[in-house]
Amino acid sequence: MPLFRVRAVCGDLPDFVRCLSMTHLPPIIACLLFVAAGEAQTDPQVFFEAHCLECHDAHARKGGLDLSALGVEFTKAENFGRWVKVYDRLMSGEMPPPKQPQPSPADRAALTTWLRGSLVQAERQKVAGDVRTGIRRLTRAEYENTIRDLFDMPGIALAGELPADGSAHGFDKNSDALDISHVNLAKYLEAAEHVLSVAVAIQPQPPTVKTQRISLANPHGFVAHVLLHGDGVLLKNKQPDPDFPPAAEQMHIDQGAHERIGAFHNGASVGLFRHEDESFHPYFNEFVAIYPARYRLRTSLWSFQWDKGRVLPARGIEAARLSIVQLTGDGRGGGHPSTVLTYFDAPSLQEQTHEIVAWLNASETIGFNAASLVGGHTRGKSRAMGFTGPGIACDWLEVEGPLYDAWPPASHRRLFADLPLVEFKKSDQPGVRPPPREPFRQRIFMGKNTADPVAGTWTVASRDPQADADRLLTAFLPRAFRRPVPAEVKQAYVEKVAERLQSGDCFEAAMRWAYRAALCAPEFLYHVEGQRDPAAATATQAPSQAAAEIDDYALASRLSYFLWNSLPDDRLFELAATGTLHAPDVLHAEVERLLGDARSQRFIDDFLGQWLKLRQIATNDPDRKLYPEFRPYLQDSMVAETRAYFRELIEQNLNARYLVQSDFAMLNEKIAVHYGIPGVNGSKIRRVALPPDSPRGPFLTQAAILKITANGTTTSPVPRGAFVMDRLLGQPPDPPPANVAAVEPDVRGATTIREQLAKHRDNAICAACHARIDPPGFALESFDVIGGFRTRYRSIGTGDPAPRGSIDPFISIDFKLGPAVDPSGVLPDKKTFSDVRELQSLLAADSSRLLQNLAERLAIYATGRELLFSDREDIAAIVAATMTRGGGIRTLIHELTRSRLFQTR
């Protein structure tokens, strides 16, 4: 920069600038250098002096910002970040404050154009030549899904054994969050060994497929105990079992005697009046899986109304939950680890048989929960004979399996193709060590199913180990590494196999060594993204973009890890191999195919788990006095609603307005009753049209989101408002100052949170941020901590008696109704709303902002990197293209996958 220009400009500088030393070139002067260079249509100095410096100079420093001292060395991260904030405040119109004189639109545009250009230029210089998406390992979920798909073992449990992933920029897929340590490596080794032990067949014939019919009242279980005490009954022909009269003033004695005499094995159905809780975990533990495999589960369920010994028609369709229970540890203190398998309907007095095929790992059994029942104990003086209320009957559970499509199973064939299984005889192979074996056996004493006896040790035979090793690894490594494997890499593995064979390993053991090494190799554990040949790239992309464009295999992985959270399938590999995946029509078709595949549910679960924090749904249990109606079934229904809603948005290609406002909801009976929406029966989630005045439907008012943003006892507009700003609008508020105490809501009902916040906002330091954060939260005060609509706060202190409303009649109500909720507010742009519906309309009116935020979230998730300031152009282009084509979210996904952001490293 020529000096004379600086001197020429300095003549016009204000006094506060003149006094600064030229050796410490102040930022404003630096701005003027750009002005002098003719890079803006207006003079930034004049602009800042006219509109900014009064509050943001060295003396005032409002918001901690001193523009007069803010350097324009944009390559310095701190400066850069502050200028981005300045830019954002100017762009949003938040600054200058409305009460201050406003710049003309042209002046504002000129300044922001200059600032944007400067920031982009500085940032691009900084990252020039860098690979934007840092090399990153698989997340735990990606690892588990990759193994599941690679070996066709769709339920093998691995993620829980690996160290937890971190999170950066809102997701765990960023390399900043995916550190690796010796602990990870040790766990990867263990996991690989476990995977291979499950994948490899060790017997010549498949295990016998057995069908086992199990009563819920199986020995050693919880259910038998509660039957004795009257929290359930045995039923035959839909009447009380005459051999096992319902417990009355006298209960049954001696569970062991009943089990020995066969009281629970006489074909009777089990009718329960009680759902699962901390001290009651019904398991079908006469079956405990021995072989990790698929099993067909069938169960017969119905519901009834129990009236002191009589079985009557039920109040409606009840719901029961099946879960997979891992019988590890002692199971005390909350039961064993379990995952929800599904919810099934239990119609009134009409048996309904349900069937599902599920993968079970060794030592896993099936758990049962009479989920829609709200009652706990029925142990009044007269026990079951004094109880009137709903019950769920389970006739039986049938387990059929293990099921294999062929033998050896696909997992084995992926490793050893068509090589035969033969008996290993040491006499035939002197000096060769047998393969490692841990025979299958029933490890849980309650399990009545047993393993097949297998005579001898069976292993894979190879007549030409070297050639077979080469052939098998040639097929396996590219699949595992998600790209072609250089010959020298493969050869290294083959040579290791040869070494192991020479050292005395049998063929299977030697190959397992190589496979284990491959599963712990960087090419497997990391996303390795190659660069596309520029010559091929320029055919479809601009030359500047081609420089960093990912190759077809990386694109295949980007797609599959984005939409399946797993490795590419054969079709994607074929397209990558032929170099056609980048073609827009091919890419579009593949995105459609991936979204239509059941594996896309992994994307929905994983993305929502992080974007909307669904993973935190169980972080707190609502206070039982204030929210006695809360049950796990309600929580599971909340999560199911949010997931189903997002799937519906994608499938119907609905626009971003639906993130905050909707004319339908995805509901089952449980969540519909919770919302006060009639006419929805059963446990299955389905699309339900909403009345025009209903605020329900979108993420904004879904119970899951409202629960996640509350603390289990109280709500506060601050975290909810911050959630809306950050997660839905893409405008994350700054963290609170360190020295300001948090506002604690008053559960006694004396003051409302709004009243407390009003005092808080009297503090000028707090007021500015809370003016932005609180308004959406005020509107959401219409919903309690479990997402129920309210007009008054619940109180455990003073207040009026609470009406029952939609709360189940078997739940006792101890809370009272406290102060009224005021859901009104004023947005920073002075638009007012009186309730949540009006807020929804205001937010929905700016659907491009909602779409832009979703585009940003999807981009971060899909690319595994943070978005830079200079990426805003790409996001804007994606949003604009999406809006041009109707603004649908499915369209957004398409536009993202064809964008430069997605297709570059």
Added chain:
Amino acid sequence: MWRQYLLSLLLIPAGAAWCLADDAAQPQQFQHQITGLFAQERVQDLRELFKTLPQFKLVDVDFETAEATIAYDPAKAFPNAKANQVVEQFDNLLRNASKHTFGVKPLCTLDSARLKLVEIQVIGLDCKGCCLGAYDAIYRLKGVEYATASFKVGKVTARIDPEKIDRTELETALKQRGVQLQAAE
């Protein structure tokens, strides 16, 4: 032959008795006391159980004394048993086959006149499992020769050796098992 004869002799002090003449074609018949016969309906259960034990034939059961006549060849049924182990092994076999609801014990050696019948009024559910539970609570107590339990009629009975046990101990055992005793009128 001599081995069977010897076994039979040894079984007498063990509480069993051979009843009929030795017949090479037919197994000998022995009398044992059966545990688990707490109600009349259990006789049929016992018959069903013996159908699953091909080496044994249940010839007769006397519910009143809980004594059964059973035909079997000890040498075949318990080939490794010493003579004084046969009852014990038979007990184990029967218990395992019946999920520990039936068993065998030596015949009562006391004069029936010395036995005292105790009847305890109880309240409970008319349920076979509960009856077994009540029966289990007392039948193994020292001095109890045999017992019955029926909540249908509301009564637990025991024939006891009064020198070894009394009514109070029986009632205590029942209460500890959760059996509600009917208050004396």
